[in-house]
Amino acid sequence: MGYARVSSKGQDLAGQVRALKEAECVRIYVEKVGTREKIRPEYNAALADLRPADTLTVTMLDRLGRNMVELITSAQDLAERDHRLQIRTGPLAGTYDPQGAGKVLFVVFAAMAEVEREFIHERTLIGLDTAAANGNHGGRPPAVDADMLAVALRRRDAKESITAIAEHLGVGRPTLYRTLSAYDEATATREIP
Numbered sequence: 422m423g424y425a426r427v428s429s430k431g432q433d434l435a436g437q438v439r440a441l442k443e444a445e446c447v448r449i450y451v452e453k454v455g456t457r458e459k460i461r462p463e464y465n466a467a468l469a470d471l472r473p474a475d476t477l478t479v480t481m482l483d484r485l486g487r488n489m490v491e492l493i494t495s496a497q498d499l500a501e502r503d504h505r506l507q508i509r510t511g512p513l514a515g516t517y518d519p520q521g522a523g524k525v526l527f528v529v530f531a532a533m534a535e536v537e538r539e540f541i542h543e544r545t546l547i548g549l550d551t552a553a554a555n556g557n558h559g560g561r562p563p564a565v566d567a568d569m570l571a572v573a574l575r576r577r578d579a580k581e582s583i584t585a586i587a588e589h590l591g592v593g594r595p596t597l598y599r600t601l602s603a604y605d606e607a608t609a610t611r612e613i614p
């Protein structure tokens with residue numbers, strides 16, 4: 422059995438699935454589960470399908486769990502159920518041995534994976550703060566830019582319906598309503614002495 426996991430909807434599972442197919446996994450369980458979610462339904466389904474002496478294959482150690490405690494608990498749970506764990510890449514590539522030196526190395530690399538995850542998180546936050554300080558806030562560009570707003574305002578002043586204006590601009594009515602409302606609010610705030 423194979424198990425592939427990513428933490429967010431925008432991440433791609435294709436590389437993990439390809440590697441698990443190359444490992445000749447009979448069945449592959451895939452899921453996108455955030456780090457704050459407690460339940461991993463596909464992981465639990467994989468465990469339920471494993472029979473004694475079956476192997477659960479993951480592409481990398483950190484795909485098995487989202488933090489050090491979950492990694493260690495998952496590995497111990499597999500061993501207690503008489504299942505094997507195979508890790509395709511990384512420092513512990515191969516079949517995990519829950520005895521002696523294998524267990525110690527697993528704990529060390531699980532701790533390193535969690536520290537690395539924290540570093541990545543911290544660097545991401547620093548990068549976002551730096552970008553914001555430089556005026557770049559990321560995200561989607563506005564659906565209604567300044568030129569479109571000018572057109573919408575002229576047409577609204579001419580008493581044209583919001584539906585007609587939205588159709589002309591190629592945006593949805595709720596988007597146009599929000600944009601005009603934000604403009605009206607900003608303008609009203611500027612006019613107050």
